[in-house]
Amino acid sequence: MTKPATPETVPTTVGLPGAIAARAAGQPDAVALVCEGRKTTFDSLYQVSCRVANALLAAGLAPGARIGYLGRDSERLYELLIAAADVGVVLVPVNWRLTGSEIAYILGDSGCRLLFVDAADEGVAEQAVQQLDQRVELVRLDAGGVAGAGFAAWYAPYANQRPDAEGDRQRALLQMYTSGTTGNPKGVVIPQQSLFAVREVRDSSDMPWLEVPPEDRCLVLIPGFHIAGLAWAVQGLLDGVTTVVLPEYTPGAALEAMRTQGVTAVCGVPVMLLLVLAEPGVTPADFAGLRQVAYGGSPMPEQMLALCMSLYGCEFLQFYGMTETATPITFLPPADHTPGNPRLRSAGAPYAGSEIMILDKAGNALPPGEIGEVVVRGPAMMLEYFHNADATADTLIDGWLHTGDAGRLDADGYLYICDRIKDMIIVAGENVYPAEVENALVAHPAVREAAVVGAPDERWGERVHAFVAFHPGQSATPHELLMSLRDKLPSFKLPQQIDILDAVPRNASGKILRRRLREPFWQGRDRAVN
Known part of the structure; x- marks a missing residue:
């Protein structure tokens, strides 16, 4: 095995391209990425990203220009990311599950000049581009195709040496679009520095649970068009370990990677981790090599967490953050993941350099125990919402x-x-937070997942309406579910109706699409509150 680069090999002042250059110099034959059996060494990653950077310059892209990536996760995503950092171009990862109109909105809003697209997404990409006034050049990520030159042919004529200037770490590198659970998504502009923030705090603070052994092999289940997935994979590159990339998450593919790829660490959202455990034939032996599971992106009900901890059989680490914070704001370390610990209901505590306040509606700080809006600041924050000064001013204060x-x-x-x-649902003036009711529903042994929304009620203003999906082969009546809640929730928080679904609708990041469930109740009304 090639000896990993020492900390001295990777100066803390360089950007992402400089860090990869240092890894390529110190451990050229070490495997950086594994995807569908293809192994990309740090040397190959460095050389290809250099060619891509020079190709971007040859295409006339100036610092600040936007390029898009519409495709499954692969080494190509990270080659483009490193190249973009080298020349100051901003990469816009696009969710390939979106419709042509939704993709067109993102391309138009960001002003993308180049779109790198998978063959499987070529049709929807062309459909999106046809809706735009601006010109967008398509580069197909595999060889040939009517969309234009294949990716390798596109960058091949250019030198495998870095451009002259090191990119500014404070400059924008990513534009990630919010999940759009309400209205059009907003383009969150993220500086390159944000990808280094947690690592640099880790190296100067006492957070041993974030240390990365040189033999680690990390499997990232969250797709790269979501900041958590992309940022977690980048941490592996910065630390010089191997990251296993799934082109597309399926429970079977995730399980197979854990069984065959020597995976030692996994990062995913709760529903992804749970679905792996539902695969036929799964046993704790499949996870014998795991040392850590990191999870975030949505709450993990206590019973689901207990099941995951039991079967995965390793330490668990929770993180809380969002696209706008680029990296986590809080961590719940493995030491707090003990049976019966009330902290399991929390998202953890802010790490060194991050701060949290709870504010009331007037903007006053609330004492411990009082519920209000969570406001945060830390070393990794968005620069702005692209071309949306009003939303930026409302969010960054x-x-x-x-x-x-x-x-x-x-x-x-x-x-x-x-x-x-x-x-939030307001029942007769009382605040009801859906997640609290959802967690209580999921505590029933038959319930796999639950979603709760507010529906109009002529007497109380709003009422609680629940949706549940069951574990395979299990069921319960709405009355039985309701009876199971009576000793867990006060009467005003109890659902007035419980509907049974095959699955709760979620977006690509695993978040419940409450808007889709809520909208039918409010159609024909002037406003969606009562």
Whole structure:
């Protein structure tokens, strides 16, 4: 095995391209990425990213220009990311599950000049481009094709040496679009520095659970068009370990990677981790090599967490953050993942360099135990919402980022997320946060997942309406579910109706699409509150 580069080999002042150059010099034959059996060494990653950077310059792209990536996760995504950092271009990863109109909105809003697209997504890409006034050149990520030159042919004529200037780490590198659970998505502009923030704090603080052994092989289940997936993979590149990339998450593909790729660390959202455990024939032996599971992106109900911890049989680490914070704001370390620990209901505590306040509607700081809006600041924050000064001003206020999450702090500074403020249900003047009711429903042994929304009620203003999906081969009546809640929730939080679904609708990041469930109740009304 090639000896990993030492910390001295990777100066903390360089950007992403400089860090990869140092890894290529110190451990050229070490495997950086594995995808569908293809192994990309640090040397290959460095040389290809240099060619891509020079190709971007030859295409006339100046610093600040936007390029898009519409495709499954692969080594190509990271070659483009490193190249973009080298020349100051901004990469816009696009969710390939979106419709042509949704993709057109992102391309138009960002002003993309180049779009790198998978063969499988070529049709929807052309459909999107035809809706635009601007010219967007398509580069197909595999060889040939009517969309234009294949990716390798596109960059092949250019030198495998870095451009002259090191990119500015404070300059924009990514434009990630929010999941769009309400209205059009916003383009979150993220500086390159944000990808280094947690690592640099880790190296100067006491966070041993974030240390990365040189023999690690990390499997990232979250797709790269989501900041958590891309940022977690980049940490592996910066640390000089191998990252296993799935082109597309399926429970079977994730399980197969854990069984065959020597995976030692996994990063995913709760529903992804749970679905792996539902695969036929799965046993704890499949996870014998795991040392850590990191999870975030949505709450993990306690019973689901207990099941995952039991079967995965390794340490668990929770993180809380959002696209706008680029990297996590809080961590719940493995030491807090003990049976019966009340902190398991929390999202953890802010790490060194990050701060959290809870504010009331007037902007006043609330004491521990009081619920209000969670506002944060830290070393990794968005620069702005692209071309949206009003939304930026509403979100970034005096250096604090207003998350839109409702939560509380305990006396030890641990954060407890109640829900999104805009998802809050008001029943006869009482606040009901859907996540609390959902967690209570999921505690029933038959319930796999649950979603709760507010529906109009002529007497109480709003009422709680629940949707549940069952584990395979299990079921319960709405009355049985309701009876199971009576000793867990006060009467005003109890669902007035429970509907059975095959699955709760979620977006590509695993977040519940409450808007889709809520909208039918409010159609024909002047406003979606009562």
